[in-house]
Amino acid sequence: MRIYSQSNNCVIMNLRRDVFQALADPTRRAIITLVALQAMTPSAIAANFDSSRQTISKHIQILTECEILEQEQQGREIYYQLNPNGMKEIADFIEPFRQMWDERFNKLEAVMKKSKK
Amino acid sequence: MELKTKIIAVEAKQEIQITRLFGLPLVLLFRAYAEAELVEQWMGTKVLKLESKKHGAYQFETKDANGNILLQSSGVIHDYEPNQKITRTFEMENTSFPVQLEFLEFEKLSENSSKLTMKVVYKSVADRDEILKLPFAYGINMAHNKLEEIASKLK
Numbered sequence: 001m002r003i004y005s006q007s008n009n010c011v012i013m014n015l016r017r018d019v020f021q022a023l024a025d026p027t028r029r030a031i032i033t034l035v036a037l038q039a040m041t042p043s044a045i046a047a048n049f050d051s052s053r054q055t056i057s058k059h060i061q062i063l064t065e066c067e068i069l070e071q072e073q074q075g076r077e078i079y080y081q082l083n084p085n086g087m088k089e090i091a092d093f094i095e096p097f098r099q100m101w102d103e104r105f106n107k108l109e110a111v112m113k114k115s116k117k
Numbered sequence: 118m119e120l121k122t123k124i125i126a127v128e129a130k131q132e133i134q135i136t137r138l139f140g141l142p143l144v145l146l147f148r149a150y151a152e153a154e155l156v157e158q159w160m161g162t163k164v165l166k167l168e169s170k171k172h173g174a175y176q177f178e179t180k181d182a183n184g185n186i187l188l189q190s191s192g193v194i195h196d197y198e199p200n201q202k203i204t205r206t207f208e209m210e211n212t213s214f215p216v217q218l219e220f221l222e223f224e225k226l227s228e229n230s231s232k233l234t235m236k237v238v239y240k241s242v243a244d245r246d247e248i249l250k251l252p253f254a255y256g257i258n259m260a261h262n263k264l265e266e267i268a269s270k271l272k
Contacts, residue, residue: 093249093250097250097251098122098124100252101124102120105122107158107160108139108149111155112141112146112148113140115148
């Protein structure tokens with residue numbers, strides 16, 4: 001049994017350079033945000049953007065090549081979702097989760113310190 | 118330096134534990150969870166409903182800058198003891214993530230410090246791991262959005 005805590009900051013360094021390049025683009029980050037919540041078809045993804053369907057397809061292709069997204073065939077449709085194997089170890093992905101809570105709690109502390117006065 | 122917020126996630130278990138030390142009296146820490154207008158401020162979400170009592174329920178709604186709904190979350194409160202504990206469910210509506218069970222325990226450390234221990238139980242190990250991965254996608258978005266916001270003010 002392994003217990004992961006989060007005392008190191010090297011999580012980021014475990015990620016491959018091409019992943020960073022894939023994430024550097026705001027449209028690709030928006031696509032990740034969309035499919036993080038539910039698997040989507042390319043046309044459903046494209047419907048959220050003003051860009052052409054071809055442009056969005058290209059972005060999806062890059063994200064798939066970097067193993068951030070994966071495809072799943074459901075009947076005639078291809079669905080894209082976050083690749084669960086993209087980050088195999090809990091230690092690889094727990095630090096952003098911890099930071100999210102840390103920021104939230106910092107906010108709580110700041111709000112309550114102000115309300116005290 | 119010791120981290121104020123700690124997460125313990127044991128591999129292949131469907132739960133996590135989050136602990137946080139606050140430089141706040143216990144009463145203030147608890148109020149941050151019990152009062153709608155305070156929850157709105159620190160969670161950055163709209164509180165549609167918050168019945169802070171045993172057998173109560175809550176409903177939150179988060180929108181983006183353009184007013185589009187990003188997330189609706191809700192749950193029921195199973196147990197509620199002021200300044201001690203809240204036991205509740207949490208569910209992200211319209212997503213495939215199953216409901217999770219949260220045990221929040223509030224502790225006084227000194228007159229001006231307190232501790233929150235949050236134990237979260239998920240439906241399965243796979244569900245837990247998927248939820249833990251979410252901020253990876255969102256975090257990157259948020260960090261970049263913040264950068265863009267700051268950068269646009271510099272112009």
